[in-house]
Amino acid sequence: MVPLSSKNKEGNRGSWTAEEDQKLSQVIEIHGPRKWKSVATKAGLNRCGKSCRLRWMNYLRPNIKRGNISDQEEDLILRLHKLLGNRWSLIAGRLPGRTDNEIKNYWNSHLSKKMKHNERLQNRNRVLVSTSSSAAAAAAQELSEPQNAKLMEGNAVTVGREDNNSKRDESYFKSMSFNGPSGDEFLFGCSNADEGPLNLEWMNRFLEMDESWFTLHDI
DNA sequence: AAAAAAGTCAACCGCCACGAT
DNA sequence: AATCGTGGCGGTTGACTTTTT
Numbered sequence: 098m099v100p101l102s103s104k105n106k107e108g109n110r111g112s113w114t115a116e117e118d119q120k121l122s123q124v125i126e127i128h129g130p131r132k133w134k135s136v137a138t139k140a141g142l143n144r145c146g147k148s149c150r151l152r153w154m155n156y157l158r159p160n161i162k163r164g165n166i167s168d169q170e171e172d173l174i175l176r177l178h179k180l181l182g183n184r185w186s187l188i189a190g191r192l193p194g195r196t197d198n199e200i201k202n203y204w205n206s207h208l209s210k211k212m213k214h215n216e217r218l219q220n221r222n223r224v225l226v227s228t229s230s231s232a233a234a235a236a237a238q239e240l241s242e243p244q245n246a247k248l249m250e251g252n253a254v255t256v257g258r259e260d261n262n263s264k265r266d267e268s269y270f271k272s273m274s275f276n277g278p279s280g281d282e283f284l285f286g287c288s289n290a291d292e293g294p295l296n297l298e299w300m301n302r303f304l305e306m307d308e309s310w311f312t313l314h315d316i
Numbered sequence: 317a318a319a320a321a322a323g324t325c326a327a328c329c330g331c332c333a334c335g336a337t
Numbered sequence: 338a339a340t341c342g343t344g345g346c347g348g349t350t351g352a353c354t355t356t357t358t
Contacts, residue, residue: 112326112352133344150344151327186346201347202325 109143113152117142121149122157130158155196162194166203174200175208 109117117140124140130153133146142149155161166174170192177188185197185204192200 110328131344134342146343147329147345148327154345155326183347197346198326205348206324 110148113156117144118152118157121152125153125157155198160194161196166195166207170195171203171208174204178204178208 120140120142121136124136128136128139130136130150133150135146137144137146137149140149173192174188177191181187183201183204185201189195189197189200
């Protein structure tokens with residue numbers, strides 16, 4: 098359906114109709130996908146060449162892959178984006194049947210959020226808790242970035258950015274009650290005042306949710 | 317059930333590069 | 338060398354759909 102507001106002196110705008118698609122396809126079949134202004138004229142379409150090109154590239158041309166982006170494709174997009182940045186046409190060139198517009202949309206609606214979420218997890222202050230305060234102190238010494246580690250009252254060590262969370266964490270752990278297993282077993286969690294008191298159940302939930310985070314900080 | 321908010325995606329816009337004149 | 342037309346690209350918009358409140 099073409100909205101009323103989508104027509105002006107420059108020609109049709111808005112969504113393409115099946116009839117327009119058919120006309121465009123017919124002309125391209127004869128003259129090839131080039132000289133878009135002439136294609137638009139030959140097809141008798143009241144649209145600019147640019148619009149015709151876009152419709153062909155993103156919708157009408159053969160071998161366009163429809164349907165959800167697979168896990169393999171997503172992985173490839175992530176890796177290519179890391180390498181190339183927002184060079185959507187280059188990325189799309191590595192994914193047969195996918196268009197630059199589709200990749201860009203997928204990135205903006207799915208992957209950028211995923212990236213932000215991961216970044217947020219990485220930037221949280223990490224917390225190491227032991228049932229033994231001496232073991233916690235020893236662990237703090239062994240940390241690869243001791244300048245970023247802080248031994249808290251009792252048996253908790255925070256590891257993370259040197260930011261303004263330290264004071265909050267300190268009082269937070271003073272009031273914490275920890276009912277972990279006996280011995281020097283370490284558990285990992287993540288300090289976040291919004292998520293309520295830190296306890297074993299909560300930490301186990303966290304670990305189930307994000308195993309990769311755990312292995313990254315194994316001591 | 318209805319309204320609001322969030323998500324999706326096709327299409328448009330403006331800029332730039334490049335070839336033709 | 339300067340200008341113009343065209344195609345290609347990435348950013349953005351807005352209509353429509355889905356989910357949440």
